[in-house]
Amino acid sequence: MDWEAIRLSLRLATLTTLALLALGLPLAYWLAFTRRRWKFLVEAVVALPLVLPPTVLGFYLLVAMGSRSPVGRAYEALTGHTLAFSFEGLLAASILYSLPFTVQPFAAAFAAVDRGLLEASWCLGESRARTFLRVVAPLSWAGILTGMVLSFAHTLGEFGVVLMVGGNLPGRTRTVSIAVYDQVQAMDYGAAGRTALLLLGVSFLVLAFTYGLRRAQRKPWTLI
Amino acid sequence: MKRLRSALTVLLGLALGLTLQAATPRTVSVAAAADLQFALVDLQAAFTKVHPDIDLALTYGSSGNFYAQIVNGAPFDLFLSADETYPQKLMDAGLADRASAFRYSRGRLVLWVPAASPIPLERLGLKALLDPAAKKVAIANPRHAPYGRAAEAALAKLGLLDAVRPRLVYGENIAQTAQFVQTGAADIGILALSLVKASAMSGLGRRFELPLDAYPPLEQGGVVLTRTRDRAAAWAFRDFLRGPEGVAILKRYGFLVDGR
Numbered sequence: 001m002d003w004e005a006i007r008l009s010l011r012l013a014t015l016t017t018l019a020l021l022a023l024g025l026p027l028a029y030w031l032a033f034t035r036r037r038w039k040f041l042v043e044a045v046v047a048l049p050l051v052l053p054p055t056v057l058g059f060y061l062l063v064a065m066g067s068r069s070p071v072g073r074a075y076e077a078l079t080g081h082t083l084a085f086s087f088e089g090l091l092a093a094s095i096l097y098s099l100p101f102t103v104q105p106f107a108a109a110f111a112a113v114d115r116g117l118l119e120a121s122w123c124l125g126e127s128r129a130r131t132f133l134r135v136v137a138p139l140s141w142a143g144i145l146t147g148m149v150l151s152f153a154h155t156l157g158e159f160g161v162v163l164m165v166g167g168n169l170p171g172r173t174r175t176v177s178i179a180v181y182d183q184v185q186a187m188d189y190g191a192a193g194r195t196a197l198l199l200l201g202v203s204f205l206v207l208a209f210t211y212g213l214r215r216a217q218r219k220p221w222t223l224i
Numbered sequence: 225m226k227r228l229r230s231a232l233t234v235l236l237g238l239a240l241g242l243t244l245q246a247a248t249p250r251t252v253s254v255a256a257a258a259d260l261q262f263a264l265v266d267l268q269a270a271f272t273k274v275h276p277d278i279d280l281a282l283t284y285g286s287s288g289n290f291y292a293q294i295v296n297g298a299p300f301d302l303f304l305s306a307d308e309t310y311p312q313k314l315m316d317a318g319l320a321d322r323a324s325a326f327r328y329s330r331g332r333l334v335l336w337v338p339a340a341s342p343i344p345l346e347r348l349g350l351k352a353l354l355d356p357a358a359k360k361v362a363i364a365n366p367r368h369a370p371y372g373r374a375a376e377a378a379l380a381k382l383g384l385l386d387a388v389r390p391r392l393v394y395g396e397n398i399a400q401t402a403q404f405v406q407t408g409a410a411d412i413g414i415l416a417l418s419l420v421k422a423s424a425m426s427g428l429g430r431r432f433e434l435p436l437d438a439y440p441p442l443e444q445g446g447v448v449l450t451r452t453r454d455r456a457a458a459w460a461f462r463d464f465l466r467g468p469e470g471v472a473i474l475k476r477y478g479f480l481v482d483g484r
Contacts, residue, residue: 082296085297172299187424
């Protein structure tokens, strides 16, 4: 078992989830409550990673992060190394790639909150931020948790983008899904089988947890 | 809400813990042609005995893919290509150190079938590619893998390319190509001798070596990259590959080493 790759994947998935939590909450809030006419365009952009081939996203990211692009050069001037083929580059790619897995459950949960409760809170003089913290968030905790769990799991499982942007560097960008690919090519089927089984188990647990949450959400009083 | 908050605390703690990494010793990142993937295991073990302070971080792939990655800024220290064209291009672009360029071997092509294959490889030789049981013929992708290019050139030179082309399947690199045949997904493959000589394959199949004049020589070159962080460490491994111990291991895996 390639523990180095497993540690790296866990670190990547955790940081991606945290970044997406910070980014996803306001974005999902806006999507759930805005009345802008062009909202559907933003929704389409957020959902793009669901349908785009990973190679397309990987190609664009590679070009954008490479040492020939202005972004890549600016980053290199600041840090001394390129953004492509680095852990930070991988993190940026994962955040983009898992965006819909976070934002969509968040937005769906927010939209399901009874608008009357929000208006009541506002009429009682609470600010939007406090209303969000005291009313919206507690009522949509299952959706928030689902979004976080899904983005974590999706980051663990991503392959194409990571391979193109990360370049399979041990200890830096070789994630666990790429380690399996490597082990198969090296005909080390024993190691590949063990790693694959671990990923299968984790994926199943994550999905069971998510669907379990959905069940719990229908009778929230038993869990809060 | 309480649950959410405690879940967040746990996650934050986890993230902090995972971000703190142990200090790394001297590391040489090696981008190695996939035909080296078994030989390098032995080379790494022998090198670590001489230089216990230097870690080798090995990545295998097709040389053309590595070339593209290095041009885009991939942080490798040493590039072991399956040909000499890609190192040359990197030197011309100022991305590789001309003084470090060296030829470490000449690659060899073999036909290989799994032991249980009905194809009588020993009797047919090259004609085995035309055997009806050879429904899928694996070669490496000629667009970015030198072994694939050599295999295609050999097929063309032997006048077999048109007959074989509809049955070709392409591996991403020569190691994946070998894996296609080893698992039986393809019936026969044009592979690197260094892979089929390794223990993962040697007892599992039969091979026929292509005559050296059937394809343009696969001279294989290595080069230290200019953006390396630890030039001395990269040179140490480069010199080890050229030294008696390195050469002996390369020879064991069927690489022809010039004049030694």
